[in-house]
């Protein structure tokens with residue numbers, strides 16, 4: 676049962692899917708961390724692989740960039756392919772001064788400047804939150820692996836380039852740790868479809884220190900986060 680964006684058949688995709696924005700990060704994870712990885716999707720270059728990690732079936736698929744793209748791919752995985760858990764493994768720009776390049780942030784919740792939530796027709800403001808079980812499992816596994824992670828509030832924005840730097844200042848003042856472009860849509864879809872989601876991010880840019888990773892480091896420099904996400908995925912049935 677293919678969709679307009681995914682060629683996989685029912686059963687090709689595991690119950691837990693790791694989801695980076697970049698499809699080349701998908702290939703990197705499949706080839707370096709999974710055994711017997713088989714490609715289930717190439718439509719639009721949005722690669723998807725299923726393989727095993729420590730004997731457990733796990734998939735990895737790209738989301739593309741931005742809330743509409745994450746909205747499509749996560750909806751189809753949850754609704755059409757009966758996926759239970761999506762773990763986003765993304766990159767982010769840091770707001771807080773005590774966060775540095777390559778640090779890992781676990782998104783407890785995701786604020787947004789996007790109109791994505793309007794489709795749910797709520798009589799107020801929705802707070803997109805990660806699944807508590809996945810968050811606490813990730814925090815515990817990070818400790819086991821000796822990784823120093825931050826758990827907190829993030830921003831999912833529609834605009835990578837900010838015309839008014841004061842916008843970032845306002846989020847920073849509210850204790851928001853960093854910015855990505857997809858977590859809020861993922862958390863909202865999980866809530867709407869009674870599924871589970873977690874977003875973890877490696878800091879690729881610091882928006883107040885003018886520091887950034889290059890394209891190669893963005894594609895392949897996220898090994899600690901990938902290991903952490905796989906360890907969390909491994910705990911899920």
Ligand SMILES: O=P(O)(O)O[C@H]1O[C@H](CO)[C@@H](O)[C@H]1O
Nearest residue numbers: 695696697740765766855856
């Ligand atoms: O590295 P990924 O997972 O794509 O995440 C971040 O990088 C992209 C912007 O460069 C956006 O998708 C943002 O959320």
Ligand SMILES: O=c1cc[nH]c(=O)[nH]1
Nearest residue numbers: 766767768855856880
């Ligand atoms: O969304 C993102 C991702 C990485 N760096 C940023 O500044 N923003």
